[in-house]
Amino acid sequence: MAGQETLGSSSVYGLDISIQTKRSIINSLWDRQISAAAFTEIASRTDAYFQHYQTQCNLVRHGNECLTRNHQDIIDIVRLLRAPGATREDIKSSLRSRLPELPLENVEDVLSNTIDLAVRLWLMVNIGDFRRILVPGRSLYWTQGSLRDFITSEFCKQNILKERVKLEKLFNAHNLGRIAGIEIVWTSNLADHLRMQDDDTRVAVFHHAFFLENRLEW
Numbered sequence: 001m002a003g004q005e006t007l008g009s010s011s012v013y014g015l016d017i018s019i020q021t022k023r024s025i026i027n028s029l030w031d032r033q034i035s036a037a038a039f040t041e042i043a044s045r046t047d048a049y050f051q052h053y054q055t056q057c058n059l060v061r062h063g064n065e066c067l068t069r070n071h072q073d074i075i076d077i078v079r080l081l082r083a084p085g086a087t088r089e090d091i092k093s094s095l096r097s098r099l100p101e102l103p104l105e106n107v108e109d110v111l112s113n114t115i116d117l118a119v120r121l122w123l124m125v126n127i128g129d130f131r132r133i134l135v136p137g138r139s140l141y142w143t144q145g146s147l148r149d150f151i152t153s154e155f156c157k158q159n160i161l162k163e164r165v166k167l168e169k170l171f172n173a174h175n176l177g178r179i180a181g182i183e184i185v186w187t188s189n190l191a192d193h194l195r196m197q198d199d200d201t202r203v204a205v206f207h208h209a210f211f212l213e214n215r216l217e218w
Helices: 002-009 019-029 036-061 071-082 088-096 104-123 147-154 173-180 209-214
Strands: 183-187 202-206
Touching: 002 019, 002 071, 019 036, 019 071, 036 104, 036 209, 071 088, 071 104, 088 104
Parallel strands: 183 202
Antiparallel strands: none
């Protein structure tokens, strides 16, 4: 259980995450079994994800109280989120026993911050808002029911073309801007993918290929 010990002893607010801890996080979050040798070869492909990971953790560090202290806390909450049929209220009830002595009016904020942070790290979707923090892009608000039902309703299956479409080599990001005047903006929020911005002069594109390759299933 060395992986669990590492996750439990490493703060989510640390500036550097070791390669061993990164591998444990990826394997635990997305139910993978990547060996140490294999992860060494692909570690650089996870850099963009862990930049997102640390950015999200730092959002709650500044003025948004949260129960999360170490990486294992994140994994434990994701396990609650994965449970079939588990609702937001079910997860809050499971977390209440971990609450320190807080004024009643702070309890809901702490529980919401804790749950929303775990979802943001697991699914890369901006869920909820953190106080005193302005984050560009679209936020989704999961307030009740199961997370699976909520995500399914927000990300409905799109119609898929049956015929294969081959795009010309000229169809690339550079020419999209040069010919159509549309600038591509990279996003780490799946809720913003292909969303037009600034009077349709910019389009957000989710750029985390490693995440998509490892999260094709729930």
